[in-house]
Amino acid sequence: MSDSLREGSGLDFLGDQLLSFNDSGHSGDLFLLNPKDGKIEKFIPTQLPNRDWEAVTKDSTSVYIGDFGNNNGTRKDLKIYKIPYQDFDFKTDSTKVISFQYPEQKDFISNNLNTDFDAEAMIFYNQKIQIFTKEWASRSVSRYEIDPDNFNSQEATKIESYNTGFVVTDAAYFEKKLYLVGYTKMTQVYLMIFDESDNQMFFSKIPKKYHLGSALSVGQIEGIAVNTEGVYLSSELFKTPLGTVKPRLYFIPKEKLE
Template structure:
């Protein structure tokens, strides 16, 4: 019954959602006001890829993804969705892997931090060498502001499915289970020993956050939710919710779980049923970005 209710919730979020609540609660603007947007289905993942929960680039035309449980494997595919290679990783298991990030040295960061019940204590990120696929580090961390496991439903803001890499740190965006959904931004250094992280900012959002990525030129980042895409243009060089922020209804993209910038103007999205969508965002006028 719970699965059926959750499926209905996701369907209503994706099919009927708009950005009115996000505009009222957090001053989001409509993305189509300043941008021309197209959303196209471009392929479907091979059945050998059970569920796509994260995305990273392998080459200009191929990509890595992973499931959120089961074998500790990465799957290599192209934009048509063809499965090109299955890469086992030297880690014990896949326990709620939720997102992929990548640095400029081509290390992959695997977010083993899904926390549906807000009671997980073994949050970690695996750092993998992108050339030989060997494990180079395991970054364990905790939320310094979480004192109860689990907290009451009204404070269940510690599920986690979204992050990206920027300037020697990982930026994490939580997924709220509370009725009034928020996302909290945390900064996790990839080196050092202080891994009890504190929230830098929080923002009320209508849709729970399921994935994140930063643009190639680092001037914007996106958060993905059920039926919504949130785009942020920070006012300075710091990753922040400050500055311009936009909301885009995605329509019938389903339970979308992964997002990746293909270029400064194009994004790739996958959903749990393996469908691939390409979102193209072009400024309507000079200076909109």
């Protein structure tokens, strides 16, 4: 992938193209990618501040950008940008801010990579925003629900939790399945696929789990998007004492996961 997107953190389909962006330390710009080769087809400046953008999802009229990266567990300004769009035309001047907090979090003392109130994954489901936490301490994930039309500061509602054994870095929902991707402290990358239950829960059934390799070879996977053809995964630039893995776009055909 292009060096312009060396730290791509979120991934979702917008029409037949992939929407992505860089995470903290970069400008608030959006990129539309060709899913066949990962090349940038369109660059979309937003002028929005990017403290730590980590996830993207959408409904029929708005794109949602999650500025809720919280590795230290200290943030009290978690937010989601709601950007209206139509036919790839983003109405950034009409962007609204959805502010939220986790009611279970009582301690905001810095605890780098050891907090359960980080998040890098989000989907739009059942007319609500669903946030999936990146739980460094518990190695689990919790699903929180957010009202997309409440622009006052709101408390996220905890719905369910699951012991993944790895930290979740992105999520996708497609054809009644939830896809979670992430990695372990030992750099092992995993994909989990959950079937939706009749009661609109995901974690009540045993998921399928796939080992995708080591981040030392495939990179740090930070984005996932799914369509009828299969699963698309994006990795950001990953530097280690053993070498550097360039940002990449991966594709897993649907039949390989059946």
